[in-house]
Each structure stands twice: as structure tokens, then as C-alpha cells.
Amino acid sequence: EVHLVESGGGLVQPGESLRLSCAASGFTFSSYWMSWVRQAPGKGLEWVANTKQDGSEKYYMDSVKGRFTISRDNTKNSLSLEMNSLRAEDTGVYYCARDVGPNTLDFWGQGTLVTVSS
Amino acid sequence: DIQMTQSPSSLSASVGDSVTITCRASQSISTYLNWYQQKPGKAPQLLMYLTSSLQSWVPSRFSGSGSGTDFTLTISSLQPEDFATYFCQQGYTTPGTFGQGTELEIK
Numbered sequence: 001e002v003h004l005v006e007s008g009g010g011l012v013q014p015g016e017s018l019r020l021s022c023a024a025s026g027f028t029f030s031s032y033w034m035s036w037v038r039q040a041p042g043k044g045l046e047w048v049a050n051t052k053q054d055g056s057e058k059y060y061m062d063s064v065k066g067r068f069t070i071s072r073d074n075t076k077n078s079l080s081l082e083m084n085s086l087r088a089e090d091t092g093v094y095y096c097a098r099d100v101g102p103n104t105l106d107f108w109g110q111g112t113l114v115t116v117s118s
Numbered sequence: 119d120i121q122m123t124q125s126p127s128s129l130s131a132s133v134g135d136s137v138t139i140t141c142r143a144s145q146s147i148s149t150y151l152n153w154y155q156q157k158p159g160k161a162p163q164l165l166m167y168l169t170s171s172l173q174s175w176v177p178s179r180f181s182g183s184g185s186g187t188d189f190t191l192t193i194s195s196l197q198p199e200d201f202a203t204y205f206c207q208q209g210y211t212t213p214g215t216f217g218q219g220t221e222l223e224i225k
Binding site: 035037044045046047050059061062095101102103104105106107108109110111 | 119150152154156160161162163164167168173205207208209210211212213214215216217218219
């Protein structure tokens with residue numbers, strides 16, 4: 001059974017950093033693109049970033065380019081999102097999701113809440 | 119980026135009704151259109167991909183159609199478990215942008 005479990009969320013002040021992790025199990029992690037999607041409180045879904053199977057390609061939404069870094073460790077079946085220079089508008093639940101292509105997200109974690117507030 | 123626009127934003131219906139949700143892309147996306155269902159406090163679930171292909175858990179009362187820029191999700195004979203928020207998403211290019219969502223409520 002596919003399982004994705006996010007961790008690392010919390011309350012931070014504007015300008016601070018946070019690292020999210022996603023532990024994957026139940027499938028061959030290294031065979032899939034992986035994505036991060038976020039959802040501000042009471043709002044819709046927003047695609048954030050994704051990475052190719054071997055990590056050689058990474059893509060980001062415009063508003064996080066240069067601030068967020070997606071990475072993966074296929075030896076540990078783990079996906080990460082390093083978030084720097086956080087802003088209030090980055091607040092939301094962050095989901096990791098398996099991407100079966102193209103941009104089709106067939107399994108999602110339960111999400112981890114990031115709150116950016118002073 | 120491709121913009122995705124859903125209508126309506128919210129919809130009230132009764133058990134047994136048939137409803138249709140529309141999704142429009144700002145440019146052609148062929149049939150690279152996905153639908154997700156999200157219930158309160160839960161993660162989204164992939165409902166349908168490539169416009170009309172149902173995930174294995176999805177009952178046949180759900181159907182999808184369209185191509186190019188205009189797409190629809192139809193739910194016939196609504197059941198209590200269908201009341202949720204539905205999002206469309208284009209898979210044609212990265213970023214895979216989502217529609218703003220349609221909240222389907224019980225009348």
C-alpha cells in the first residue's frame with residue numbers, strides 16, 4: 001500500500017526557514033516523479049514544485065523560485081522541501097504527492113501545516 | 119502559466135440529483151485534464167485523469183468529457199459521500215495548475 005507521510009511543519013516568523021520531509025513507502029520511490037502541493041487555509045490547491053526520478057530535473061512555481069529547493073534521497077525513500085525567506089503567503093498545508101505523469105498526482109500524504117506569522 | 123477556471127464555485131444539490139462542473143483552460147491542453155475530490159480535513163484524491171479515465175475506486179456515476187479548453191465533470195445520481203470539493207488540474211505543462219475548486223453541498 002502506498003504511504004506518504006509529511007513532517008516538519010510548524011510556526012515560523014517571516015524571513016525564517018523550514019525544511020519539510022516526506023517519507024514514502026509501499027512503492028518503488030525511485031521510479032516516480034514526486035511533487036509538493038500546498039493549500040492556504042480555506043483556499044484551493046497550488047502546485048509548488050516537482051522533481052524527476054533521479055533528481056536531475058526540478059521545477060518550481062514562480063513565487064517560490066530562488067527560495068524553495070526540492071530534493072530527494074532515493075536510498076531513504078525520502079522527499080524534502082527546503083523553504084527559505086518564508087513569507088506570510090507561504091502559509092498553508094503542504095502535501096507531498098506521487099506523480100504518475102504528466103502532473104497527475106495519484107497518491108497524497110496527509111499534509112503538514114506551515115504557518116508564517118510574526 | 120495556464121489558468122484554469124472552474125464554474126460554479128459552489129453548488130447545492132440533493133441526493134439523487136445529477137450535477138455538472140465545468141473547467142476551462144486559458145489555452146488548449148488537449149485531454150490532459152485531471153479531477154480531484156477533497157473532503158474537509160483530508161488530502162485530495164485523484165478522481166479522474168486524462169479527462170475521462172476513472173481511478174479504480176471511483177464509481178461509474180462519475181464521468182468526464184472535453185478536449186482543448188473546455189471540460190466537464192458530471193456526477194449522476196448523487197450519493198451522500200459525493201458531497202465534497204472538486205478541483206480540476208491541467209497536466210499539459212508544468213506548473214500543473216489547478217482550478218479554484220467547486221464546493222458541492224447538500225441542499
